[in-house]
Structure formats: structure tokens, C-alpha cells
Amino acid sequence: MLRKALSPLNRWIAGVSIFIMAFANGSFITKLMGVYPPGEGNVLFLGSVCLLFAMATILMLLWFCHGRVARWVLAFYLVASSMAAYFMAAYGTVIDQTMLENTLQTNAAEAGDLFSMSMLLYLLGLGLLPAWWVLRRMPKAEGFVSELRSKTLFSLCLLVAMVLLIVPFTSQYASFFREHKSLRFYANPTYFTYSAIRLASSKLKGSVAPAVVQAVAQDARLNNEPPQHPKELVILVVGETARADRFSLNGYGKTTNPELAKEDVVSLTNVTSCGTSTAVSVPCMFSLSGREGFDGETVHEFENVLDVLRREGVDILWRDNNSDSKGVAVRLPYENFRDPAINPACDSECRDIGMLGGLEEYIRQRPGKDVLIVLHQMGNHGPAYYKRYPPEFERFTPVCKTNELSKCTDEEINNAYDNAILYTDYFLAQTIALLKKFDSSHETAMLYVSDHGESLGEKGMYLHGAPYLFSPKEQTHIASLLWFGKNFDYDHDDLKPLKDYPFTHDDLFCSLMLTFEVESLACTQRTSALKAYFEQRQQAR
Secondary structure (H helix, E strand, C coil): CHHHHCCHHHHHHHHHHHHHHHHCCHHHHHHHHHHCCHHHCCHHHHHHHHHHHHHHHHHHHHHHCCHHHHHHHHHHHHHHHHHHHHHHHHHCCCCCHHHHHHHHHCCHHHHHHHCCHHHHHHHHHHHHHHHHHHHHHCCCCCCHHHHHHHHHHHHHHHHHHHHHHHHHHHHHHHHHHHHCHHHHHHCCCHHHHHHHHHHHHHHHHCCCCCCCCECCCCCCEECCCCCCCCEEEEEEEEECCCEHHHCHHHCCCCCCCCCHHHCCEEEEEEEECCCCCHHHHHHHHHCCCHHHHCCCCCHHHECCHHHHHHHCCCEEEEEECCCCCCCCCCCCCEEECCCCCCCCCECCCECHHHHHCCHHHHHHCCCCCCEEEEEECCCCCCCCHHHCCCHHHCCCCCCCCCCCHHHCCHHHHHHHHHHHHHHHHHHHHHHHHHHHCCCCCEEEEEEEEECCCCEECHHHCEECCCCHHHCCHHHHEEEEEEEECCCCCCCHHHHHHHCCCCEEHHHHHHHHHHHCCEECHHHHCCCCHHHHHHHHHHHHC
16 A cells, blocks of 8 residues: 555655655744754654655645646746745744735835845755756656556545654643644645645635725715815835834834924834734735725725725825735835836935925825825835935944845944944934925924834844734834924824823824815724814813
8 A cells, every 4th residue: 555655656655755854944943942842852842743744845845846837836836935945943933924915015125125146045055956856857647547546545544644643742742733823824825825825815806896886984074174274194104024123212222213303293102013024014004994894805896094094085096115015005106216217216216205305396286185194115115225225324233135134243234234224214313304394384294104114133033924823023113203383283292191102003094084184983982092182181271
């Protein structure tokens, strides 16, 4: 029976699976040994887990590989597993559905920032060369009936063996599956395969655009104001990868906010993001659903707060120096400032400051209109933080000038990241300077909120995108601040008592509605500390 089960095709599948388990699962094995130290009598259990996941990989690939395409499937998995192994080892990232979504949305410039010699060595040694060997030496497939019979027999043998591996370690496996679920996220290639299937399923469900986008806050109404009342002019800056603890306004030791410190701003010190990646956080922060109700598969079937405000007559413009709006601005005027033909401030890359070009004229062309401008930053997008700012902003040295963060010291990584924060400080101060030109004619305000934070080596993690279930605070505790002009309904003193309040991205929807004096039961019924507080201030006046 075993001889029939171990057909040539099945032996190759088993060999490739064992190769991947042995050489492309360093992160999984390291995390596993961190929870079950070998020196505490866990050696046999560790061996059992590794064999169990190797067998699970064999079982999975066994039914993915058929006929003539089998060699190509194995070659693909070797290459994909080598890349997964590299990113997990280099940055401590998990290759889950969100990370795969980010990969699909990565543009050429962002992909270039991730390329390194270490990545090439992983790709060649664990991916391309073994894949070439499989494509060249793997024997031809057997007949369909014979292949099906051998796979069925082999699958039964694997299932029996997996049960026999678990039985002697029932108590350890109970804790492994119940208390340490996050360990499985590092299993390569089983977890990224599971994530890819989930992503493909969500894409198929959302591949057909809804005929009609469903309205939200349908009762929204703009408060009637006297004709002579100044119109709102608000700039919302959506930051990128900015941690709250790196703003000197929040007590950070380095002076990363020298320009904003001169302005009458309120830095909100306790804001939490909706997600740990741009693909999740940006659509989530503009939606009414909030983090708990957010569904990436259906979010674009519903209006967001920008749609509601536009419906009430607010002129809205989205300018983007990042990858894109993640579906938020598909029904709005949109300008791509990653293009040097549009962005007047491009050197080695297009700078965020270029998004301010021409805005003064844009605003003056809209007299008597409420205006909301969204500026989506490149900000601190990693891992090449040193590229995110012009040379004159390199004030903290020495600096990590490679995307291979493992080759840099903690000081160099932090300095490069902090220099990028310093450039954001300059950009935000220049945004305020632009708004001040309209302080007499409009109710001006600026809101800055980052999409997520960033790991800079804490707990061995880098970058962002960790599953929210166990994401570190460095990836969710985000920078956010407010500036109000002299005509605005609220001022610095109104908001200062709330600077340490635990806000989240969930508050953005109703905060923008409140800013433009648009009322809706959708916000009245939601918990909104900002709205309740401002109403109390108004009643007290």
C-alpha cells in the first residue's frame, strides 16, 4: 500500500514540502521555540509540530498538483515560499490576507524600496534554483486514474500519521491550538495559501461593482446659515505610517515638531487606528461602519463620509502622493501627485509639499462654497525612510540608508524615521500657512491623522501590517492633531481638555460631519465624545 502511495509524483511533492519546511520556515520555528523552549523538555514536541506542518503541506500540495501542471505548481510554491520566508525573517511580517492585499496594491516605486541583495539571495537559493530543478527533473505525470489512486492512498497514510503525531502530545497541542493561534500565522506556505484563498474569494465577491452605491446617513442635513456667514475651508491630511510617540508635541525627546510647536495646534495623544495597513485603515476611517463593523469586501458598496458631505454641497478634492485613495475617492475629483508632470516638487521622488501647489487658486475659484481638501501623504512609508525627505531635513544622524533594516543599528533606523517625521512637521506647518491666507474669509481648520503606525524593531518586528489580533501598539497608536483658524466655531481652548481622550479612526466620520455642521441621526446615535463635548461648550456660551 505504501509503495503504491509513494508514486514518483507524490515523492516529488513530499520532497518539495520537506525542503520548504526545513529551509523556508525559520521564522515559524523561531517563534515556536520562543513559546516552547527546547531546554524545557519540548524537543520531541517541537519535532512533532514541524513534522505535522510538513505533512499538512504535503497534503495540501498533493491535491493542488495534477498532471502536467504539477511541476509548475511546485515551482510557484518554491518561489512564493522563498519570498514569504524573506519578509518574515527580515521584517517580522505575517503574510496574511491584508499583507497580500497590500502586495497587490504596491506600485513599482514601493516594490523597488523593498528590493535588496538579501532578498535576491533568498529568491535564488530557496526559490528560483530549486524551482528550475523541479521543472527540469520532475518526471512526467501518470495517468489520471493511477494518479488519483496513489494520491488517495497517500492522503490516508498522511492523515493516520498526523493523528499518531498528535496523540502523544495532546496537552501541548491543546495549548498550541487554543492559546497560541498566532504561531500558525508564520507557517509557510500553509498560512499564506489560506490567506490567498480568502483574498481571492473576497475579490470574486466584489468583482462585480454594485449597480447603485448604497446611501448612508440619508437624513443628513446642512444647518442653514446666514449668507454672510463664513464658509468652511478644511484641509484633512491623511498621514502615512506616523507613530504618536515620535512627535515631540507628545513628549518625544528629539525635536521632531519644531514648526508645529510655533503654531496653536492640539496634538491628540491617544488615537488608535482602524487597521495596521493603508488598505484597511484608509477606507475604514472614512466609513460609517467603524472598526468592529468594517468589512473590506463590502465597504465600497456603501457611501463614505465624503460622499455624504458632497451630497450636502461641500466641494471636495482628493490629492494623493501615496499609492491611491483605496477606493474612497472613486466618485470624487482626484489628482495623482506621484506624477512629476503634476507635482512641482519632485527630486529623487515626488514630495508631499508639492500637493500644496495651486491650492490657493483652487480655493479662490470657489467663493461662497464649503471646501474640503484631502491630502494623502507619502509620509514615513518604509522601509526606505531615508528617501521620504529632502537632504536638508537629515538632521538626526547617523541614518540607515538601506531598505535592509537588519543591516542598520537601532539608532540609524530611528534617525531615518524621525527625519521623515521632521519633514511631515514642515509640510503640516506649510499647510497651516496656506489656510491662514483665508482666515478672514473662511472658517479654516486642518486635521491631521495618520493611517497606522510602524514597528521599528520592537519585539523583532519591522514595518506594519501585523494582524490586528496581536498587532503591537507601535502599529496602532497613531499621530493626530488639529489646528483651528480664528473664525472657526471652536478653538484651541475648546479642544485642549480632550487632547488625551482615547479617540479612534471611528470618530472621523462624525467629526467631519460636525466640522461642516451637517446633522444626522447616524452621528447622534453614535458615541462621539467630540460632538457631545462641543455641544456642551456651545450651550455654556
